[in-house]
Amino acid sequence: MRIILLGPPGAGKGTLASSLRDILNIQHISTGDILREEMKKGTKTGLKIQRLVENGQLVPDEIVTDIIKQRITGPKQKSQGFLFDGFPRTVKQAEDLDAILNKAGEPLDYALYLKATLPIIIRRLTGRLVCKKCGGLFHKYNKPPAKEGICDACNGPLYQRADDNEETIKKRMTVYLENTKPIIDYYEKQGKLIALDADRESEDLEKDLMKILNDATSKHHKH
Ligand code: AMP
Numbered sequence: 001m002r003i004i005l006l007g008p009p010g011a012g013k014g015t016l017a018s019s020l021r022d023i024l025n026i027q028h029i030s031t032g033d034i035l036r037e038e039m040k041k042g043t044k045t046g047l048k049i050q051r052l053v054e055n056g057q058l059v060p061d062e063i064v065t066d067i068i069k070q071r072i073t074g075p076k077q078k079s080q081g082f083l084f085d086g087f088p089r090t091v092k093q094a095e096d097l098d099a100i101l102n103k104a105g106e107p108l109d110y111a112l113y114l115k116a117t118l119p120i121i122i123r124r125l126t127g128r129l130v131c132k133k134c135g136g137l138f139h140k141y142n143k144p145p146a147k148e149g150i151c152d153a154c155n156g157p158l159y160q161r162a163d164d165n166e167e168t169i170k171k172r173m174t175v176y177l178e179n180t181k182p183i184i185d186y187y188e189k190q191g192k193l194i195a196l197d198a199d200r201e202s203e204d205l206e207k208d209l210m211k212i213l214n215d216a217t218s219k220h221h222k223h
Contacts (some may be wrong), residue, residue: 001026002106004084005038006183007114009172010121011127012196012205014137016114019206024078029071030086031064033135054162056171058089058179067098072100081109089180091149096185110216111187112209114198118173126167129158 001024005013012028021028032053045063051061052059068087083111088094103106116124133156138145143154163172187193194212198205 001081001107002101003110003112004088004108005086005112005114006180006187007198008116008121008176008180009169010125011114012124012202013114014045015202016209017083017138019202020083022081023085023210024081027071027082029068029087030085030135031067031089032085034071035059035064054168055216056163056168056175058175061090061092064089065093066084068085068097069100071192074102076080087113088183091182091186091202094183105113108192110119110194110213111183111190111192112216113184113187113195115195115197116182117132121173122166126165126166128160128164130161131156131158151156185209 003020003026005017009011017028017030020026026210035049035053038046039053040046049059049063064087068084084097089098090104103123124139124142127142129138129145130136131138131151131154134151134154136151136153136156137159138151146157149158150156151158158195165168184193194216195203195210196209198210
């Protein structure tokens with residue numbers, strides 16, 4: 001299955017992506033994670049990316065689309081399918097993705113749209129903790145780790161992202177509304193959009209989604 005996750009920062013894309021990866025056995029590709037890896041390397045491109053990311057701005061389309069191209073053309077992705085988290089973030093990226101996938105004869109199946117409201121988003125992001133080693137996600141209050149500052153899964157150190165402060169979150173929301181929200185229409189027109197209420201707990205959202213995907217798949221097989 002080929003899926004993308006859409007929605008504002010803090011809607012729960014990363015959390016849902018890691019469950020779906022295990023349930024559907026597909027590759028999870030997060031452009032945010034890939035860009036943060038690039039930042040760590042301290043290359044010229046890495047430094048340029050860092051300035052933008054830490055400011056809540058988008059990285060240029062060419063850089064992001066190049067990264068994506070390298071990841072989806074391998075034989076493993078072709079057979080397993082994939083799940084994009086945080087990509088596309090502009091209509092240009094969505095069009096480029098369609099062009100790449102359609103050329104390969106492997107079009108996108110679904111665009112999952114996680115809808116969440118601002119107070120929930122701010123609470124989630126200001127408390128978010130990320131494992132430096134495995135990328136595991138925790139929350140200071142909603143999902144605290146068993147040992148403070150340590151990842152339950154791999155014992156790696158937990159940290160708060162530099163862009164998860166209230167000021168940068170507001171900037172990321174503005175960028176989202178201007179650049180990313182129009183993509184919702186783009187996929188709606190293609191009949192690929194599945195909208196979900198993401199203010200809920202992740203378990204409820206996940207159950208709801210699995211039911212929708214099962215129904216959609218069985219309908220597809222019947223026709
Ligand atoms: P995320 O981890 O998805 O919240 O992404 C963190 C930051 O990485 C974003 O605020 C952007 O600065 C950058 N970023 C991630 N994905 C993209 C993308 N598809 N296009 C442009 N910038 C991106």
